[in-house]
Structures are given as C-alpha cells and as structure tokens.
Amino acid sequence: MVMEALNGGTILRDYERDGVALVRGFLSPDEVGAIRAELDRYIREDLPDKPLDARTLEADEKTVRNLWRLEQHNEFFRELAERADLRVLIAPLVKGEPVLAGVETFNKPALIGSGVPPHQDNAYFCQTPPDMLTVWIAIDAVTEANGPVTYVKGSHRLGPLPTRPSGVRGNSIGLAEMPEVGEGELLVGLLAPGDATIHHCDTIHYSAPNTTEHPRLGFLLVFRGSHTTTDPELKATYSAAATATPPA
Numbered sequence: 001m002v003m004e005a006l007n008g009g010t011i012l013r014d015y016e017r018d019g020v021a022l023v024r025g026f027l028s029p030d031e032v033g034a035i036r037a038e039l040d041r042y043i044r045e046d047l048p049d050k051p052l053d054a055r056t057l058e059a060d061e062k063t064v065r066n067l068w069r070l071e072q073h074n075e076f077f078r079e080l081a082e083r084a085d086l087r088v089l090i091a092p093l094v095k096g097e098p099v100l101a102g103v104e105t106f107n108k109p110a111l112i113g114s115g116v117p118p119h120q121d122n123a124y125f126c127q128t129p130p131d132m133l134t135v136w137i138a139i140d141a142v143t144e145a146n147g148p149v150t151y152v153k154g155s156h157r158l159g160p161l162p163t164r165p166s167g168v169r170g171n172s173i174g175l176a177e178m179p180e181v182g183e184g185e186l187l188v189g190l191l192a193p194g195d196a197t198i199h200h201c202d203t204i205h206y207s208a209p210n211t212t213e214h215p216r217l218g219f220l221l222v223f224r225g226s227h228t229t230t231d232p233e234l235k236a237t238y239s240a241a242a243t244a245t246p247p248a
C-alpha cells in the first residue's frame with residue numbers, strides 16, 4: 001500500500017465535511033494485481049464450497065455480483081484489511097479503535113451488472129453511534145458509463161432516513177424516498193485502478209447497471225469504531241428486508 005504517501009489530514013477533512021473522501025493512488029498497481037488474482041482464484045477454486053451467504057449472483061444465476069465475508073473465508077484478504085498503516089488512517093475517521101467489519105466486492109460485471117438503489121449503509125450495519133465507514137477500492141477503471149458509485153455530499157449529516165425493502169438481491173434495503181439533490185452535491189466516483197473512496201455509513205449513495213463491455217470491480221473494506229453497538233430498532237427493520245431478499 002502506498003498509504004504513507006497519503007495525506008491523512010485532507011482525507012479526514014473531506015470525510016467529515018462531505019461524508020465521502022476521494023483518494024487517488026490508494027493502492028499500487030502491484031497490489032491491485034494481487035487482489036484481482038486472489039479474487040479470481042477464490043471465485044474459481046474456493047467459492048463453490050462456501051456457504052450460500054458468501055456471495056450474491058446476478059440474474060443469470062452464475063455470475064458473481066458480490067462476495068461477502070471474505071475476512072472470514074480468506075486469509076489473504078483478512079491480513080490485507082488488518083494492516084497497521086490502514087488502521088492508522090482509519091482510526092480518526094471512526095473516532096476510535098478500528099474494528100474490521102467486512103471485506104466484500106461489488107463486481108458489476110460487463111453487460112449484466114445490476115444497479116444499486118439509493119441507500120445508507122447504516123440501514124444494513126445498524127450501528128450507534130454511526131462511526132462506521134467503507135473504503136471502496138477500484139480494481140477496474142470506473143467510468144461514467146460502467147456504473148460508478150455516486151455519493152450525495154453532506155448527506156451523512158441527515159441521520160438515518162426512512163427505508164423500504166428494495167427487492168434487489170445483495171441490496172435488500174433502500175431509501176423510502178430519494179431526497180432532491182442538485183448536481184453540485186454529487187460526487188461521482190470516477191476512479192482509476194488503485195484509487196479509492198471512503199464513505200460514512202450515513203452517506204446516501206447508489207450506482208447504475210453496467211451495460212458496457214467493461215467490468216467494474218470494486219473491492220470494499222468496512223470498519224467501525226470499537227465503541228459502536230447494534231441499534232435494535234435499525235436491526236429489526238434490516239432483518240425484515242434481508243429475509244425478503246436473502247442473503248443481504
């Protein structure tokens with residue numbers, strides 16, 4: 001990781017102000033290559049023997065939409081997520097000692113990659129206080145055309161908004177209503193491989209389907225502060241939605 005070269009002060013400022021920070025060159029080309037190779041190997045060799053909640057498939061019932069719980073299923077990814085330099089960067093953002101909560105992918109494969117409805121992650125994570133975030137790392141180039149993640153800047157300050165089950169496999173709970181937002185309030189995550197965004201768990205975000213011939217693989221690391229706990233009310237709402245469209 002080239003994280004020593006990153007400006008932690010700028011990242012913290014952008015994250016606190018906008019609920020999302022854009023970080024160019026978060027990983028080196030070699031690191032991106034190693035992650036891609038291990039994901040390919042894992043899908044080919046290990047995934048068939050993992051429980052069903054280790055992945056969500058696209059509508060063709062065979063192409064991977066998401067990998068879940070990689071920190072439980074794969075040592076390479078667990079060790080990567082637990083690196084000391086990463087924890088130093090994350091600690092001020094989660095306002096405490098970082099705890100790894102998940103390692104995941106959003107593969108958005110070429111031509112059939114499905115969309116992600118507008119949502120706040122804390123509708124899934126259910127943590128209080130909401131000191132939880134996601135590092136979204138581009139493994140493929142993310143362009144306007146292949147379904148970039150779009151974030152509503154400042155929406156982390158709105159707190160938890162009303163939700164409804166979305167019926168989308170892999171993203172079972174969405175916003176009941178998308179608030180009116182101007183284009184200037186959006187950050188579109190157009191990324192080169194190795195670039196990343198870091199978003200707060202109350203920041204509204206979404207992505208369109210991928211109808212291009214270019215896959216858009218995102219590799220995600222999720223952290224919370226060790227002081228957060230599960231909010232029973234948020235959890236009950238989430239469980240009802242996840243039961244309708246398992247596994248998430």
Ligand SMILES: O=C(O)CCC(=O)C(=O)O
Nearest residue numbers: 106116134136149207218
């Ligand atoms: O990768 C995507 O399209 C959506 C990602 C997402 O929902 C997230 O990072 O929480």
